[in-house]
Amino acid sequence: MITAEWKPIPELVGYLRGHQKVLLLGCATCVAECAAGGEREVETMAPLLRMALAKEGSPVEIVTGTLERQCEPEFIEPFAPAAEGVDAIMSLACGIGMQLLAERFPQIAFYPGVNTTSLSLREAPGLWTTRCAACGDCVLGETFGLCPVSRCAKSLLNGPCGGTRASGSCEINEDTPCIWNLIVERAKVRGQLDRLGAVRRPKDWSNSPAGGPKRMLREDLRP
Amino acid sequence: MAAPANDFQPQITVLYCRQCLSADAQPFEGRRPGQGFAAQLVLLPCSSKMQVHNLMRILEKGVDGVQMVACPEESCQHLVGSLRAEKRLNRAQDLLRQAGLASERLGLHRGQGLSLESVLELASQRAEAVRPLGPNPLKGVNR
Numbered sequence: 001m002i003t004a005e006w007k008p009i010p011e012l013v014g015y016l017r018g019h020q021k022v023l024l025l026g027c028a029t030c031v032a033e034c035a036a037g038g039e040r041e042v043e044t045m046a047p048l049l050r051m052a053l054a055k056e057g058s059p060v061e062i063v064t065g066t067l068e069r070q071c072e073p074e075f076i077e078p079f080a081p082a083a084e085g086v087d088a089i090m091s092l093a094c095g096i097g098m099q100l101l102a103e104r105f106p107q108i109a110f111y112p113g114v115n116t117t118s119l120s121l122r123e124a125p126g127l128w129t130t131r132c133a134a135c136g137d138c139v140l141g142e143t144f145g146l147c148p149v150s151r152c153a154k155s156l157l158n159g160p161c162g163g164t165r166a167s168g169s170c171e172i173n174e175d176t177p178c179i180w181n182l183i184v185e186r187a188k189v190r191g192q193l194d195r196l197g198a199v200r201r202p203k204d205w206s207n208s209p210a211g212g213p214k215r216m217l218r219e220d221l222r223p
Numbered sequence: 224m225a226a227p228a229n230d231f232q233p234q235i236t237v238l239y240c241r242q243c244l245s246a247d248a249q250p251f252e253g254r255r256p257g258q259g260f261a262a263q264l265v266l267l268p269c270s271s272k273m274q275v276h277n278l279m280r281i282l283e284k285g286v287d288g289v290q291m292v293a294c295p296e297e298s299c300q301h302l303v304g305s306l307r308a309e310k311r312l313n314r315a316q317d318l319l320r321q322a323g324l325a326s327e328r329l330g331l332h333r334g335q336g337l338s339l340e341s342v343l344e345l346a347s348q349r350a351e352a353v354r355p356l357g358p359n360p361l362k363g364v365n366r
Contacts, residue, residue, distance in 0.1 A: 008321065009318065009323075013322070041276075041278055043276040043280070044279050047276070047283035048279050048322050048324075051282065055323065112229070136343075214274070
């Protein structure tokens with residue numbers, strides 16, 4: 001899922017200071033799963049911001065809503081009436097949903113309520129860990145289903161660096177496993193350690209975010 | 224502006240787990256006036272029914288303090304209910320601090336075999352904890 005985290009409260013208060021009526025919109029999909037922008041989080045953040053703003057003498061009316069998916073125009077449209085009369089919108093969706101919302105209501109001031117942070121797995125209750133970097137040239141077939149691009153701090157593609165701890169953790173964080181250690185261990189289990197010695201072709205980074213804004217076109221699906 | 228301390232009668236909402244009460248205690252829900260404060264008692268089937276947004280909403284309505292009463296960790300009937308309640312309360316307190324608001328308005332006590340009078344005494348203790356803060360600035364502002 002796409003994960004996000006609340007922006008610092010003082011930053012959010014700063015955005016809304018001086019506004020009269022704000023629409024705070026959550027998204028019931030990815031950001032709800034990572035407890036950042038679902039209905040519960042909207043209904044937690046709204047009173048918190050109302051209290052903080054009222055305390056400093058600049059009360060703001062905050063109305064709330066949560067869309068099923070902010071990244072689909074069909075789900076945004078029913079909320080158009082709720083946007084009438086507001087002078088700002090704050091979104092708790094990921095950066096994708098946020099931009100579609102801002103695009104739908106270009107005349108209204110728009111603010112992000114969260115920082116979109118990763119493509120992660122809910123590894124355990126309350127713990128999300130990155131699994132994908134959307135690099136555009138997946139190597140999982142060569143690395144036994146474990147991603148060195150997103151899960152190695154250096155995105156190394158040809159084996160571990162010299163910083164792997166004796167425990168098998170990454171040198172930068174004891175709580176993060178060295179993904180190359182896991183790759184080697186899995187290769188051993190599969191009896192295919194020799195596969196890691198193969199020379200791989202250079203990775204095509206042109207299809208990654210570093211290659212510029214992505215535009216994916218499928219003519220067969222076009223109207 | 225905060226009222227003078229001697230005129231300030233804190234309004235305390237008490238969220239208490241029914242399992243905390245002694246067998247002979249009569250569960251009570253509703254308002255109970257106290258000495259220098261007023262308590263609104265809310266009975267919960269388990270303290271874990273309380274969510275962070277519930278606490279925020281209660282404070283937003285102008286309540287001066289919220290006292291949660293949960294079972295001891297080892298005797299929670301739902302095993303992790305009181306632990307979850309404590310974690311949620313800690314989260315709510317942290318958010319209040321980040322927002323520049325007084326986290327002392329929220330408190331938790333663990334207890335078992337309590338009488339209704341002892342629950343009210345906990346409300347009294349919360350009232351004394353919030354008295355130096357003065358009334359909730361949101362009092363009368365929100366629905």
